[in-house]
Amino acid sequence: MVVEVTIMQKQVTIIGSGIVGAVTAYYLSADPTLSVTLYDEGIGQATKNAAGIIFPWLSKRRNKRWYQLAKAGAALYPEIVADTQMGYSVYQQAGTVVTRENPDDLQALYDLALERRKTAPQMGNVEKLSAAEVQDKIPLLTAPQPGVFVSGGARVDGDKFAHNLLKYAEKRNLVRHKGKVRLGDQGQLLTVNGQQAYDTLILAVGAWLKPLLLPMKIVADVRPQKGQLIEMQLPETWGDDVPVLMPEGERDFIPFTRNKLVVGATHENDQGYDLQASDLVENDLFASGYKLDSRLRKDQITQVKVGTRAYTRDFAPFFGPLPDNPHILVASGLGSSGLTTGPMIGKLLADYVRTGKHDWDNYQLPVENYLTPAD
Ligand SMILES: Cc1cc2nc3c(=O)[nH]c(=O)nc-3n(C[C@H](O)[C@H](O)[C@H](O)COP(=O)(O)OP(=O)(O)OC[C@H]3O[C@@H](n4cnc5c(N)ncnc54)[C@H](O)[C@@H]3O)c2cc1C
Known part of the structure; x- marks a missing residue:
């Protein structure tokens, strides 16, 4: 007798296919217990239009956490590029x-x-x-x-880099959809195909985090x-x-x-x-x-x-679960060095989804600094 065992896959949904969304999807695709879906409306994306300089070490910025994050992001590129066999026209x-x-x-x-x-x-x-x-x-x-x-x-071609990672993830557990999503007041995910369920929702929406979170009465310090x-x-x-x-x-x-x-x-x-x-x-x-x-x-x-x-007001990126909702993660504020910090942020978010643990004090101030309740 053959006994079929169905393993319940956890549904992770990512919004945004820039560097953060793409790297997160890439790392999550290594986990067969997850079903990963990504939505993107593809407008104004910073990653596609970036210059592509990966050079954090001589920055005059005094923010030590940012420097640790940027240093770690720069160090991650050779690893990802080797694992996915990307060529010189993408990263060199x-x-x-x-x-x-x-x-x-x-x-x-x-x-x-x-x-x-x-x-x-x-x-x-x-x-x-x-x-x-x-x-x-x-x-x-x-x-x-x-x-x-x-x-x-x-130097990195951000567009090709993110595209390659998403293609890689699609061969494993990623399903992609085009289109703009909205959130309901309780964090419901509203797409062109109606409301979608999720176990974890990752908002890797760059400059659009503030309008996206407003229905939840959260104001993100993102400009x-x-x-x-x-x-x-x-x-x-x-x-x-x-x-x-x-x-x-x-x-x-x-x-x-x-x-x-x-x-x-x-x-x-x-x-x-x-x-x-x-x-x-x-x-x-x-x-x-x-x-x-x-x-x-x-x-x-x-x-x-x-x-x-x-x-953000202190020009630092932030990422992690919403203070009052551990099922919704955010990442934004990457500024002019987001192709450098982005890979590490994506990896840290993916690690958190898989383990439920994080130790990010070296890399950022708590997300509460960037998210406040709307009046
Ligand atoms: C001109 C320029 C030059 C740059 N040069 C460099 C550089 O040399 N080195 C460096 O390290 N960094 C550079 N950067 C910065 C870097 O590109 C960004 O910080 C980084 O790409 C941000 O990535 P992200 O994933 O957070 O956001 P994005 O890449 O902006 O991705 C967010 C995605 O989310 C989608 N989205 C938003 N809202 C919704 C919604 N409601 N529904 C569906 N989809 C949604 C958007 O359409 C977008 O595709 C540059 C940026 C620019 C613009």
Whole structure:
């Protein structure tokens, strides 16, 4: 006699397919006791429109928790990329050059890099370079400056990275739906197909957490920030090993594989959820790139990308269960470094769903700091 045993799968539903939703789905897909569903309306996503610089170590930010989170996120990329066999066009540790004109500033930056490397071995080699040596590494430059090179710096195509993780998860236990969801006052999940049940709901909705939580009478301290960058297609091609440039006083300059150059990005706090590309900003971004490579031409711009970041009053991300509802988890406020912190946040959320335990004090203030009851 064959006895069939039915194992009740736990239903985990994720809203949002940016870096947080995608990484969470990826880790949860390793667990056959879970059934995972993801909804996304796909508008304004920051992850798709990001510059892709993974370089937290020389940040001037004083928030130690943020630094631990960003450091851990940067360290997670090589692991995920190797496990899922993503190629150089998605993620590459080609290094990062940070330039400083003044010799004292350059020395201070170099000393800081050596100091930070003591607790961040993934930084790899740290070198002080002359302007000529910087140009050797980044042949595109016509006006190089001296700088510090850190070999562990990376660039990632956020769109491809998240897409690949979701495809990977779909081969296991993930089912995806398109469309906007809403919440009822008790946290009911309302989709285009009606109300859906869940055991755990993960709101990885970036800049849209505040409107989503309002029906539950919770105010999230999350504000939208518009970000724009330009993508250019250049006539010459280059190898996979050209580093990212973070020039002093100019926009970042990111040579992706072959002949795609990205220059960006802006941080516009007064534009709400606007997704219109602006000619003024396009000109400004181009002018910044042109100062570094005077051979650039405007007609090489292939697109202006616009995304909406989420930021909080202290510019720190937050994540975890709602104070009064352990079945609903949130993550938001990743700001301008969300591709760096996002992988670690996704992993921590997935670990929590699977174990019911967390120890996040090293990485963030309690979520209560960012969620308050509405009057
Ligand atoms: C121009 C620009 C440049 C950047 N450059 C960098 C960089 O170089 N390095 C770095 O580390 N970070 C960078 N960032 C920041 C980074 O991209 C973000 O912090 C990060 O991607 C946020 O990820 P997320 O998953 O929280 O949100 P998102 O990627 O915004 O994803 C949220 C998703 O949820 C969906 N959603 C929202 N509400 C609903 C709803 N009600 N129903 C269904 N779906 C919903 C949205 O449509 C969206 O697809 C940049 C961002 C921008 C805009």
